[in-house]
Amino acid sequence: VGVTPRARHRSAAWLAAALAPVAAASVAPAFAAGNPPVLEAALHYFTRGDTPRIVEAFDSTYPAPVTPAERERVLATLPLEGDIPDAELGGAQRRKLAASRRVLELHGREAVYALKVIEVPQAAVALHGRAVLLISKPALELLEGEELQALVAHEVAHECFWSDYFRARREGDRQRLRTLELLCDGLAIVTLRRVGIDPARLTSALEKLLRYNRERLGVALNENDYPEISERRRFVKRLAEWLPGAEVSSAAASGR
Numbered sequence: 001v002g003v004t005p006r007a008r009h010r011s012a013a014w015l016a017a018a019l020a021p022v023a024a025a026s027v028a029p030a031f032a033a034g035n036p037p038v039l040e041a042a043l044h045y046f047t048r049g050d051t052p053r054i055v056e057a058f059d060s061t062y063p064a065p066v067t068p069a070e071r072e073r074v075l076a077t078l079p080l081e082g083d084i085p086d087a088e089l090g091g092a093q094r095r096k097l098a099a100s101r102r103v104l105e106l107h108g109r110e111a112v113y114a115l116k117v118i119e120v121p122q123a124a125v126a127l128h129g130r131a132v133l134l135i136s137k138p139a140l141e142l143l144e145g146e147e148l149q150a151l152v153a154h155e156v157a158h159e160c161f162w163s164d165y166f167r168a169r170r171e172g173d174r175q176r177l178r179t180l181e182l183l184c185d186g187l188a189i190v191t192l193r194r195v196g197i198d199p200a201r202l203t204s205a206l207e208k209l210l211r212y213n214r215e216r217l218g219v220a221l222n223e224n225d226y227p228e229i230s231e232r233r234r235f236v237k238r239l240a241e242w243l244p245g246a247e248v249s250s251a252a253a254s255g256r
């Protein structure tokens with residue numbers, strides 16, 4: 001496509017910066033134990049309300065999507081190279097992307113987000129500027145369709161806490177960052193319930209990414225900003241038990 005290796009390399013590095021930075025394996029591991037107040041605070045966010053109303057209540061948690069002008073502005077900040085065109089993807093990979101678009105439809109984001117599969121070493125899914133969903137090639141290969149849907153649901157949920165998240169990052173407030181991650185996990189589970197996907201797909205997806213990245217790249221520099229995987233598993237289990245049974249929307253049931 002007329003991209004010099006150097007340009008491709010540079011843009012890949014630029015995109016990688018939007019994802020988790022990684023360090024050598026010698027970096028000290030994250031906190032050994034989960035933090036109960038973080039888990040309980042996140043759980044309370046959901047359980048403070050009425051169970052039957054929860055799905056409708058959390059619909060209104062999502063902000064309006066970015067405007068077309070803002071979307072264009074964000075897209076203009078991306079390099080032209082570095083993403084893998086659809087034509088270079090296999091059938092299985094395209095099916096996974098199509099499945100994740102169904103999650104976006106639930107939140108009215110299917111025409112808002114640009115989906116970009118990018119060539120970076122780590123397995124990651126990230127939302128950039130509330131308008132670009134970055135899915136790394138290793139993540140697309142590693143995850144099953146429902147697992148990718150679970151992570152996409154998590155990324156959309158970040159929109160609910162967008163400025164909060166960046167404030168916590170600026171202030172180095174790790175407890176808040178971890179709580180926000182759990183809140184996004186929780187909202188993702190509510191979304192998954194609506195499309196009839198087992199919440200355990202979220203934790204299996206997170207485990208796959210973590211294992212892949214640790215084996216190849218070592219412990220992430222910002223690993224302490226994330227809850228321990230065991231804590232996320234406990235949180236997902238407890239919230240899933242509390243939530244009302246699968247409320248499968250007609251769109252999801254018909255496999256639209």
Ligand SMILES: [Zn+2]
Pocket residue numbers: 154158181184
């Ligand atoms: Zn997150």
